[in-house]
Amino acid sequence: MKLKNLIFAFVLGTALAAGVWTATNMQRAAAELHAATVLPAPAELPEFALLDHNGASIDRSVFEGHWNLVFFGFTNCPDICPITLQVLSTAKRQLAESGFSPLPRIVLVSVDPVRDSPEKMAQYINAFGEGNLGITGDIDELRKLTSKLGIYFQKRDGDGDYYSVDHSSVIIVINPAGEFHALFSGSHTPESFVHDLPLLVATAKHPSGNGK
């Protein structure tokens, strides 16, 4: 009886200590983050059916196994989209140089699927480094994903094939479990990702990714 009580007390104490340690770390991480906002709990992504930059059909499982930095933009965007992707590319390179692992995967989801074919997405994202993922496809399927993530996009009137698309500028973080984990808002700099991503990974329940 005494032994049983001791074992019970030990297990309970260990569990409590682990909980306190986790909560403390998460609080510390939240306090130290520069630009990222972590969700109170990771959120499941909706089901969707889109295409990757190779033209292959994908669903929400495409995000699993990686820490994904997801940007919603379009290839005919001359200014803010390539700027943002260059920031992410620079951050990834700096993380690699620092020895950080797992490296995040940069993902561009097109908010202009009419013009952004898989072939065009493949050419475009490869200009920002290796291992990136491009996503395009049916616009109704795209809306399933964007509405869950709070992403806004709206095509503007233009001259025939020449038009712009207003879109959210935030970077969505999807963890290796394929869950909506955090977001980066404000003006994006490589430093904010280099600083915050290791903290996000360290305090996550699913830190492991397959990123190279």
Place this chain on the structure above:
Amino acid sequence: MSLRSFLIFSGVLLLAVLLACTDDAMPPLVVTDVELSRPLPGVNMSAGYLALTNNSAQAIRITRVSSPQFDAIEIHETVIEDEIARMRPVSELVVGSGETLRLQRGSLHLMMRQSGELDGSITLNLYGDDQLLLSFDTELDPAGT
């Protein structure tokens, strides 16, 4: 002519010559910090950035930009409000007297559209209404820079 008169006359003449030289050395509109990128692979659109300095006594309005190497060049501005990025056309750039206006990333920029191959130097023409204000040649930066 007395020495005093001669010295005054010489001083005025020298000042006039210096002012004339100064005017010749300071064109009204000067372009610097030019960054024109090649389009990224798969697209025919790219951005251009530069700084415009007005050395004249009046404001300078730039209403059109063109280039023989590009199908079209438009002036746009990226505006981010409430985490939403919007790109809006701008009808003119106004550079105040003695001021420098900068077209830069995430803000005012040139949106350049081309359907053909681009190589070598390009020519950029800046117009105020229908008057050519400035024409200059520059090299394209690699895509994505």
